[in-house]
Amino acid sequence: MKKSTLIATLATRLQCSKVDALEFYEVLRSVMVAQISQDDEFVMHGVGTFKVVYRQARKGRNPRTGAALVIQARKAVRFKPTNALMMQLNPDHKTRLQ
Numbered sequence: 001m002k003k004s005t006l007i008a009t010l011a012t013r014l015q016c017s018k019v020d021a022l023e024f025y026e027v028l029r030s031v032m033v034a035q036i037s038q039d040d041e042f043v044m045h046g047v048g049t050f051k052v053v054y055r056q057a058r059k060g061r062n063p064r065t066g067a068a069l070v071i072q073a074r075k076a077v078r079f080k081p082t083n084a085l086m087m088q089l090n091p092d093h094k095t096r097l098q
Contacts, residue, residue, distance in 0.1 A: 047081070
């Protein structure tokens with residue numbers, strides 16, 4: 001879904017203007033980014049958790065030249081969906097998804 005489609009959907013569902021929906025989106029995004037930037041996790045109940053993970057430095061290869069190189073350590077964001085979301089996506093599964 002594109003941002004413009006999301007804003008239009010929010011405006012329709014919240015019965016507000018697209019400007020107000022855009023402001024809601026920007027506030028939610030800024031809160032989420034601020035929380036994750038502090039190496040904390042951001043939980044959206046019923047959807048999932050966004051969490052910072054650390055990737056160790058590792059050896060790699062340039063696919064074009066084949067030359068060896070070192071990929072530096074870095075932070076990444078990991079998303080883990082809730083079981084409720086996974087059950088909604090996979091309704092045939094009777095057991096709790098791990």
